[in-house]
Amino acid sequence: MLKSLHSRADPLASTATQLARLEGGLFAAAELPAFKERLQQLEAFPLKPRALEILQVNLGYLCNQVCAHCHVDAGPDRKEIMSLDTIEKVLEVARATEVGTLDLTGGAPEMNPHFNYLVEKARSIGVQEIIVRSNLTILEANATYKKLPAFFKDMRVRVVSSLPHYSLKRTDKQRGEGVFSKSIAALKNLNALGYGSDPELVLDLVYNPSGAFLSADQAQLERDFKSRLNDQFGIVFNQLFCINNLPISRFLDYLIASENFDDYMQTLVEAFNPATLAGVMCTNTLSVGWNGDLYDCDFNQMLEMPVASTAKHIDDFDADSLLDRSIRVNQHCYGCTAGAGSSCQGSLT
Numbered sequence: 511m512l513k514s515l516h517s518r519a520d521p522l523a524s525t526a527t528q529l530a531r532l533e534g535g536l537f538a539a540a541e542l543p544a545f546k547e548r549l550q551q552l553e554a555f556p557l558k559p560r561a562l563e564i565l566q567v568n569l570g571y572l573c574n575q576v577c578a579h580c581h582v583d584a585g586p587d588r589k590e591i592m593s594l595d596t597i598e599k600v601l602e603v604a605r606a607t608e609v610g611t612l613d614l615t616g617g618a619p620e621m622n623p624h625f626n627y628l629v630e631k632a633r634s635i636g637v638q639e640i641i642v643r644s645n646l647t648i649l650e651a652n653a654t655y656k657k658l659p660a661f662f663k664d665m666r667v668r669v670v671s672s673l674p675h676y677s678l679k680r681t682d683k684q685r686g687e688g689v690f691s692k693s694i695a696a697l698k699n700l701n702a703l704g705y706g707s708d709p710e711l712v713l714d715l716v717y718n719p720s721g722a723f724l725s726a727d728q729a730q731l732e733r734d735f736k737s738r739l740n741d742q743f744g745i746v747f748n749q750l751f752c753i754n755n756l757p758i759s760r761f762l763d764y765l766i767a768s769e770n771f772d773d774y775m776q777t778l779v780e781a782f783n784p785a786t787l788a789g790v791m792c793t794n795t796l797s798v799g800w801n802g803d804l805y806d807c808d809f810n811q812m813l814e815m816p817v818a819s820t821a822k823h824i825d826d827f828d829a830d831s832l833l834d835r836s837i838r839v840n841q842h843c844y845g846c847t848a849g850a851g852s853s854c855q856g857s858l859t
Contacts (some may be wrong), residue, residue, distance in 0.1 A: 516585075522759065529691055532757065532842055557839060560794050562615050564612075565795075566616055566807075567619075570588070570591035570592055571590045573589055575585060576686065577691065579755055579761040582808075599824040601631050607829060608636075611637070614642050620644065620763070642662065644715075647693060660703065669713050675717070677690075713722045716753060722770035723777070724849045753856065754845045758809060758812050817838070818837075
């Protein structure tokens with residue numbers, strides 16, 4: 511079984527090592543322009559945030575899966591979990607800012623012992639949209655988790671679920687043996703509750719490329735996924751989101767081990783699309799780490815690049831200070847701006 515970089519004490523478990531790799535090589539030799547330089551050329555540096563629309567909360571790195579390309583380096587051996595005190599602070603911020611969307615991620619966010627409490631309280635204070643980013647297999651793990659789909663329905667939670675491909679072989683290769691069959695079972699259960707057909711019960715899928723290449727056209731892939739899943743399993747869903755793999759954590763490890771790092775970074779740089787800058791998620795989203803630290807996005811969180819603001823922790827949240835900040839960037843940001851662009855809501859153009 512694949513283990514996290516953290517449990518292997520791999521050098522890439524260090525974010526300093528990851529950043530050194532991202533800033534070295536072709537970038538240090540000036541053979542490729544740093545992301546900051548591309549923004550400066552476009553007179554788009556520094557990148558600035560817009561009004562806060564989405565509060566993305568990482569409830570912990572604990573996960574029932576150990577996926578080959580996980581940028582979080584999540585797994586069963588990761589014990590970092592958001593505390594109830596921090597969750598209460600998140601709720602205070604959500605109430606005070608009247609943020610429109612609470613986006614819950616992990617790891618497997620459902621494994622946080624306070625997950626249900628957070629969802630119920632968020633709904634009670636009027637958060638318009640609650641998203642859970644589910645790996646699906648957790649919903650088949652045991653009797654406790656099998657109750658969650660009905661809970662999602664009661665709370666009108668939008669389920670954004672990971673499914674690398676509509677084929678067993680490609681899904682299990684990336685996510686682990688047995689993942690595809692469990693994912694299909696979870697999707698069927700969600701469909702039986704009305705997810706994917708009831709307008710109030712939204713079910714979206716997320717596709718990540720399986721190797722060192724960019725995603726294909728999102729609209730075409732969505733048609734393919736819908737056709738194959740419906741024909742083979744009778745499964746329906748709302749949208750497919752295509753997200754480029756960013757050179758962070760276990761995907762960075764894969765790129766280095768397969769000797770694809772330089773080629774992949776060149777692919778990202780050459781595919782840089784200025785039109786994506788208006789919609790990158792760091793401009794309308796704030797990421798909250800499991801310990802309450804604040805980041806421009808989930809990817810900056812994984813590289814331990816906190817916000818450039820005096821309000822670096824949820825305890826010190828200050829809307830004005832955070833709105834006035836400059837967004838921190840590095841070479842991994844090419845992943846969000848390559849081709850059609852990439853965000854937690856899929857393609858940007």
